[in-house]
Amino acid sequence: MIVAAYGAQASQAVASSSPTVATAFSSSVRFSRRDWNTRTSTEVEEPGPNHWDGSLATVDEQGKLHLKISKNGQGGWSCAEVFLPSSLGYGTYTVKVSSPTNDLHENAVLGLFTYADVAQSELSNPHREFDVEVAKWGVASDSTNTQYAVQPYQLPGHRLRFAVPGPEATVHAMTWSPNELSWTSTSASSGALLQSWSFKSTPEVGAVPPPGTEVFHINLWLFEASLPQDHADVEIVLDSFSFEPLKAPSRKLLSLQLRSGHLRRRSTPSSSTVILTGKTVIML
Known part of the structure; x- marks a missing residue:
């Protein structure tokens, strides 16, 4: 399915990630039988821009990943991000989010996404970024709280926004194949379909890039680096991540x-x- 993004009332843009030259990756966590790097920054970085603290990404005894936004010693807030060390390429990326997301603070953003630090300018999507994002982009009254996006999101046909109702766990899956991306979001308890969408390469919307140096990221961050000063920490718990490689085409019957x-x-x-x-x- 992650994810993070761009958005903000359908007009403002926020970079989902940023080059890591100013970032130190000093620790890792073990989640869903994979090792993930954690993000710690020496200064503010996009998206947000925010401070990033690797200690805010932890795994509990049940193997669930906890991401937090927490007050820091500088009087601001620090955010959490984990990412895989290498590309997985074509296939289906699935994330189960244990926490209800319908009441996530309007300035908090949960991102599930692929991203390559080194941009390739010849690609229509230079960073190979495909997102699932849970966010209201600073608007508490916005009824939509989730979006699928293919960057650059500003182009027509590159984004779908929708509402995930109710306080329940959700499962988000994204399938990347040559010339097509598809998403589904379902209820973790009932399996009911919440939303689905597909994006295909066409001259009008651009091409789906092939795999390269992108890796899968999961992050929790602040839109415009802002929370009310009296607000408590924000936490999201993720149950699992899985990846199924794209199967090779079968021989004709x-x-x-x-x-x-x-x-x-x-x-x-x-x-x-x-x-x-x-x-x-x-x-x-």
């Missing part, structure tokens, strides 16, 4: 009808098909 009462075998350079009396034989 071959179907032949028997024309005689004898068993025959016909070979081709790439396949062998057995034909039985009165039967249809299919081989992959």
Whole structure:
């Protein structure tokens, strides 16, 4: 499915991540049988811009990932981010979010997304960024609270915003394949479909880039680096992450009808098909 982003009342843009030259990655966490780097910055960085503290990403005894936004010693707030050390490429990325997200603070953003630090200017999506984002972009009254986005989100057809109702756990999945991206969001308890969307390469909307140096990120951050001073820390708990590589296309099915009462075998350079009396034989 992550995710983070751009948005803000459908007009303001916020970079989802930033080059890591000013960032120190001093620790890692083990989540869903994978090692994840944590993000710690020496100064404010996008998105936000915010301070980033690796200690705000932890895994509990049940193996769940906790991300927090917390007050820091400078009188502001620090945010949390984890990311995988290498690209996974084509396939389905699935994240189960244990915490209800319908009442997430209007300035908090949960991002589930792919991102490459090094941009490739020849690509329509230079950072290979595809997002699932839970956010109201600073508007408490906004009924929408989740979006799918293909960067640059400002282009027509690159974003879908919708509402996830109710205080329940959610599952967000994103499938990346050549020339197409697709998303689904479902209820973790009932399996009910909350939303789905697909984005295909066309001359009008641009091309889906191939895998490169992008890695999957999960972060929790502050839109415009702002929370009311009397507000408590913000925390999101994620149950699991999984990845299923894209399966290679299967060989075409071959179907032949028997024309005689004898068993025959016909070979081709790439396949062998057995034909039985009165039967249809299919081989992959």
